[in-house]
Structure formats: structure tokens, C-alpha cells
Amino acid sequence: MSDLPVPLALEQIPPGTRAWQAADAERWRAAGPGRWADPLWPFLALLATAVWSIAEAPYPVCTTAIPCTTDWPGVSLATIEVLTLVLLRRHPALALPGLVVSVGGLLLDDAPDGSPGLLAASSVALLLAALYAAATLIHRLVCVRQQQLVALEAADGARAPLPGPAGTFRRGRGSFALASLLLAVSVFAVWQGERDASAFDERVSRATPATARVVESDDEGGTLTVRSEALGTHTVEVLFPEAHPVGSHLDLLVDGDWIRPAAEPYDTFGWELLLLVSSVPGLAFLVNGLVARRRAARLRAEPAPVLRVLLASRPNDARTWLHAADDRAAERPLLSFHTRYVFEEDHPEDDFDPDDLAEDEDDDFDEAGEAPRLREAVLYGSPHAGAELVLVSALEEDGPLTECTVSPARPAPLLRPETTSRRRPTADVVAALPLSREPLVWSADTGARIKGLGFLLMGVFVLASAWGDGFSWRWIVAGLALPWHLSAAATTLNWRVVADDKGLWLCGAWRVRHVPWDAVKAVSHVDDGIRVGIPDNELRLSPTGWSWLARRLGRRSTALDAAESLRVLVHHPELRPRTSAGHHGLPLGPYLAAAAVLWAGAQVFLR
Template identity: 35%
Template sequence: MSKTSIPIPSGSVSEDVPAWLSADAAAWTGARPGPWARPFWSVLALLATVVAAIATEPVPVCSEAAPCGPDWIGMVQMGLAIGLLYWQARLPELALVAAPVLAVIVAWEEFPSAGWASLAANVAVIAALGFGWATAWARLAARQRQRRLVERTARSEHRRVELAKPLTRGAIPISAGLALCAVAVGAIVLGLHAVHADEGQATRATRTEAEVTGRTDMSLRVRTLDGRRITVDAFFPEDYSLGTTVAVLEDEGWRRLAAEPYDAFGWQLLALAGGLPGLSLLTTGLLARRRGAALHHGPVPALRVLERLDHEGMTRVYAVDDAAGSTPLFACTCIPVFPDGDEREELGAETADVHAADDTDDVPITETRLHEAVMLGAPYEGAELASITTGTDGTPMVTRTIGSVRLPGPAKGPAEEASADSAGSAPSLA
């Protein structure tokens, strides 16, 4: 493979744009959070402690003094715990808010009635939440450090990215997120309405004492004091021993146990199924839109770099003095920004051997030479970037990222260039 990079056409960018050298790139790489802040550890800690807390939680017995009604706080607890398993890995902004909320709920709800085993498990849950919060904070702080380092390297050189058409970044996830959140809100409203209707029915019902004479998986057979034998639905029939007395509420064909009010579990499950992905999509879309707007609506740092499109369609970025392209700093998926339809068709024909058609598997990506480029924006985990680079025929081309910026693993960076050269290939990005 030729190691001669394809230059940017003369006049397409100013000559005074600073270069991103390996020394500056090494400082940028070193600003990443430590291995302890990898999402894997916080997710594993939360999953293990939540499972332990569920296993040791005392099971309440339904009674008239403590009826088994809908548990809305429990729904929130479950939703936040499930959501945090994803948010700690992909959305530290959301984890930074959700972790303290869940910790407060756990302490408020679980501590007063917990036994020693359950108390220890819930303390471990709060510790895991604190660890997850610290990792999210470390990752966000690392992004700030990396942005400042890039801005310092770029000095006063900032450029504005011209939009070919209105900004649409994040529109699809925002729309989908709003729709799913609307489903979740509707499920909560309908669940509350069903609970209210059940309470009204119970208020009008006649209370009857009855003896338990038999049980099935989902009901009790009881005999009332006046000799009637009836069957009543039960969520927890195992809680009622044969021969015990239970209270049954009856009202014109409607019947239930006094200790088991209407359980809105179905509506709660629908609320979680819609609310968790809805909130995640909405947050992802808003973050993408904010980052895209910051990239296109204001001056951004500009640095000279080298780029290479690999055989998987990923653009790998290198320091300017890494002429061999041995140590990628990060990777991202980029698409051309076309000013109009005519130029889109023209540039699409020019770069057909680089950007394979989406619906064709037979067109290989053959261009893997290094290209000189000007990177616009500050790279970090999840950043939005643009670049001024060259097509395969040497004509200038503006590209922008789609999807997240992928950073190398903790052991990869410019300092490992020598070992990468001896291996004969570029290190993989995690």
C-alpha cells in the first residue's frame, strides 16, 4: 500500500490551519477516563446488586391491613434500574440524573422494612449506583478535557460548517421517542383510571366473610357464612390457607378479595415498554441535534489531520506526522455533504469506488490511501464532526459524521505507534 497521502487541493482551505501532531494527539488520548470508568464495570456492579436485592427482598403477604395494590413506586424503581443498565453504557448524561434518583427511592422505600440480608443488598445497590454515577461523571469530564485540548491546539483557527439543507440531525429518534413517551403516559393515565374505578366499585360493594375451601393457580373457592359457594380471582392464592377466613367484596356481578385491589401491572408494563426506549431515543435525538447545531451554527476548531477509509467503510483519523497511518486516533462513519442534487450526482459518480451503494454487496471499497483533511469540531465519545477532505480524483469534498465517534481502547494511542508498526497493521478500535 502506498503511504503517500492524497493532498487537499490548493486553495480549498487556508494554509494557516494548525496541524494535529502526534504529541498533541497523545495528550488528547491521555485525557480519556481510566479503565475503571469503562461502562462494563458499572453495569456489571448494578446488575449483580439488583439481582441480589430482588432475591433477598421479603415477600409481603396480602391482607386487609396491607392490601396488595398497584405499586407505582416499584414501577419507577424497576424502570430506572433497567434503564440505567443501558444509560450507563450509552447515555452517561441520563445516568448522571437517574442514578441519584434511584438511590433516594431505594433508601426511602426499602430500608425501613428490610431484614439484614435485604438491607445489605440494598446498601450494595446504592454503592453500585454511586460507582455508576462516578463513572458517568468521569466520562463526561473526559469529554470536556478533550474538547479543551483540541481548542487549545487549534488556537484561533475556527471555521463555520455550511449546511447544504436544513439541519435534521436527531429528528427520527426525537419523533420516535415522543411517540413512545406518549404511549407510556397514556398507559399510566389508563392504569390510574382503572385503579380509581376499582376503588369506586369497592366503596359501593357489599363486604362478605367467607371460608377458604380450595385453591387453584389463579383463584380461591370459598364458602360464605350463608352457605353460598363461590369462586373469586386471586393473584396470590398461596397466601391463603385452607380454612382461613377472607373478606370478599361483591356488587352486581363484580367480585374480588378485599385484600387484593385492582393491580395495574399490565398498564405499568406497557408504560415501561414505551417509556424506557422512548426516553432513551428522545435523549439521544436531543443530544445529536444539540451537537449538530453547535457544529453547524457556530465557529468550530479546525485542525489538519490524515484520514483513511477502511474496507468496512469506517473513516480512521491519524495525526499529520503519522505518515504511515499506523496509529488511528479514532474512527467514525462519514458521509459526503452535497450542496445540491446536481453536485450530489456528480460527486457520487466520482467517489463510487469509495462509498459503496447501500443496497449492493458486490461493490468493494478499494480506496484505502491516506487523505489530507481538515477536521472541523472537537472529537470525543459521541461527538459530531465534519471534515474538508478529497475525493478519489483529488477534488475537495466536505463530509460529516453519522453515528458515534469510536475511540480506541485504553491501551491504544500514539504512544503505542512503535508496537503497532512492528505488528504490521493498525490497531483495532473498540
């Protein structure tokens, strides 16, 4: 349990402000979206069915009469499709129209005659996934409105103008700057692609038509070897070599030494890909900035609802957690967000929204287990998912301060009773320790191995994509990325911690480290890793699991149990094992590295 909250001076509390009691807060929580509407599930459903639909779609037919050229409409549709997946979590109202456009485009692409391929299994699956996603989006929007009404009822009509410093605070500048940069890259990609297309069109106008017979096809390399009496033997690049079997005839365009298939005169795939990878995050940043600025302006346009709440700050966690005014044990968080303190003389504007670039952080308590620091505060605004809020909070050193959210508010998860506190009482941990005081062993659980297989598959993809004819930039990418993927896979699949009478043994990716008990100062579980504090340094065993998956399944990760047990053993020497362990683990990293080297060697000698 945390200490008493830092009190807020009475003059900082607007007249008539009510405390947000736990009973009202639970009504507010009950009005929130159900677990079935978690954005992750429609995201996975849409992603899987879209990939299936694309894989089953027929290849584009390139002919001499209708050659394959630039496909900016197709890239634009792909941009909308990917952007819709990005918007699912934070902007449900904007994701709905994107969902209609993207699903319609995919279904139309399934049928070459232009009619929707609704009878295909992939199309039916995509439609069902889209209906499910639309249902979750509508449900979340309805729940936002319901939570706003419940919060207004709890405020009992109390409203107040925002405190002075908050009136000068604006949102979106960081998002707009990043959006401008990325969208400028998108414009450059379109300009360069059109420039290349124009250059090719000019050359095609001067080229002479010819016909040659295909004598060899290299599907892997994307080339055809063709032969004719007039031209001799030449190798040409094509998008789909399988469409030109050996013995068939290929129409060509010839301009001196320049020879291209008439059906595929040029390829702007690189510029189209650059447009896709720059426009999606660029538009996402632009949407984030516009929505944040609109919500902030609406909050400042009139007196806002006010409620008395508690705020909690936790070590190793940059977020602020909002609790009901009577939740002094900090057991039932309601919302989390990043904030920035603002002052009258600064006229500040936020420089960056941490949620714009960061991946989903743990919506949970600090796993190191330290008690949170509580302080009283007044909440200005209507709390709900994505809300912009202003808070006046109390600090012991500096007195009352105004803080504004710089990331959308995110509802805290409703955890199962056995996991509401990330720190179990010491007595529970002691009871879980074996009475025989035999060596204790913790190793990778199912969640860790699933995550490790993901790292391993990414490493295989990096290694496979780097291989080609001769040295290329892919070798540099593989050289930089592959060691990290192998290390992460080896650790997550095979980590092991052993505690015996001599200390701790940490088996990571490449070696086993021994830390005597006298050198262990602290143990914590942070960012899916185990940290062991030693004099003037820190040893990290990471990643050791998948906390997100454990929370979704209502379980506790093995790494978290290991950290809690070791923390007890550090401070209670009488509970430590009294015998030595015979096996401390075998690092997996050298074996994965050897397999990668053997695979590369096989490619060299077998090609």
C-alpha cells in the first residue's frame, strides 16, 4: 500500500468540485468497451484475411496491348488499407470509412472482370472480419459517449475554466513536423516515379518492336533468356517469368542495346513502395496532430467538467495513472497518459506525442513492484479513451502544478483479482519457495517461446532476403540486424536463472553469468526482462517473456515470478538454497549462429 497522498491546497480546488468516488468510477468503467472490442482482435482478423485475399487474388495480366505501368491508384488503395489498420486503435471514428474503402477495394481486386468475388472463401472471411471490426468500432464510439455521460453525472454539473497556464498549451506541433517530413518524401516518390515513367515512355516511342522466343526462364532471378535471328540471345528482366514458359514468344521493344518486354516496359515498384512506407506514417501523424489539436481546442472553448481524483507515478514508468479519489491503495487504475507540466510564463506547446512513435506499452503496474507515489489532483475534462485532459496536482517540493496530457488517455485494463497487484506480498512469495531449500530454477515459459519463435522467423527472413547475386545493400542490413535477432531469439527461447548456495546463474544468449549473493544488490522485472543490480552496474537478461500475452491470458509470467522470488532471497539470506546446482543452462546463441553460417555456406557451394 502506498503512503498517504500529497494533499492539494483548498484554493486550487474549484468550488463545488466533487470527488470521483470508487462507486462512480466503477460505473464509468462498466460503461467502457467489452473485451471482445479490444482493437487487437479486429486488427489481427483484418490483417490475416487481407493477406489471404491478396494471396488468392490473380496476378495482373500484362499484355503488349495493355502493358503494366505505374499503379498509383493501387498504391493509394494500399495506403488506405494499411492506414485503416493503424487507425483502429486510436481513432475509431476515422477508421470506419477507411474500413469500407479498403475492404471494397480488396474485394474488387479479387475478380479480374470487376465484379466482387463474394463467393471465394477468402472474400467471405474478409467480409466477416470487416463486419466484426465495424461492430467493435461502433461499440467503442457508443461506449465513449456513455462514459462521458457517466463522468458528467459524477461531476454533478460542476464546471470550471481551465487554469491559466493550460490556456496557452497547444497540441500537435511534433506530429505536424513529422507528418510534413514524411509526406514530403511521398511527394518526392510520386514525382520521381512519374519522371522515370516519362523517360521510359519517351524511349518506348523511339523503340522498334521485335519478337523473340523464350529459351530459358529464371523464376528466382526474375529473368528470361530470349533468342531471335535478328537480335541474337539476350537476357531480359520481367515481373512474372512464370507467365512466359520456355518455347513461347515474347514481344520486345528494342532501342540499341536497350531491350525490354513490350508488356513490361519499366518498373516503378521501388518508388511505389517508398510512397507506401512514407505516406502511411505521414498520414497517421497528420491525423494524430489534427485530432489532438481539435480535442484540445474543444476542451479550452468553455468551462470543463471537474472532478477530484488521485494521480499515481511509478518508478520506471513515464506515464501518469489516474485513480478514484478514495482509491488510496492505488489498486484500481482508471486511465493512463503522459503529461507535461505547464507554466504561466512559458506559453508552451508540446514537442512530441510519445504514443505517436512508441509501440503499445504495458497497460499495467510497474512490474518491479515498488509502491506508487500518490498525489491529489483536480481533473478538468471528460475522461474517456482518447480524451485530452488538464490536471492540477500537488507536489511536495514545488506545490500545486498544472499538467496537460500529451498523449491520448488510455483506459487501464480490468485485471483479474489474482493479478490486480503486480507485487505479491512477501509472505506469498516465501510460501511458494520449496521447504527443502534445493536450488531454484526458472526458465522460458510458453509465452517466451512464442515470442522467441517470432524473433527466429524474423532472423530467417533477414538472412534469406539478403542472399542474391553478388554483394548488395541487403548484406549490410543483414549484418546489422541478424545478430540482434539471433540474440533475442536465443535468449527468449532458452533463458534460464538458477539460484543456489553460491549465488545466481544467468543463462543468456551467449554465456552463463555467475553473480555471488554478496554482489546482488537488487532484482527487478522491467520491460520484459530481468535486471540484477550489482555494485556500480546492472546485469540484464532480456527479453525473458511476453508480459502482454500473459496479461491477455490472465497469467503471470515466469520471469516475473523469478524476479519476485529472487528479491525475497536477496533480503532474506536464511531462505536461500543450501545446495549447489549441477546444471546452470546451455546458451543457444552459438548454435543459432553456427546454423546461420552453415546455411550461408551451403548457398555459396550449392549455387
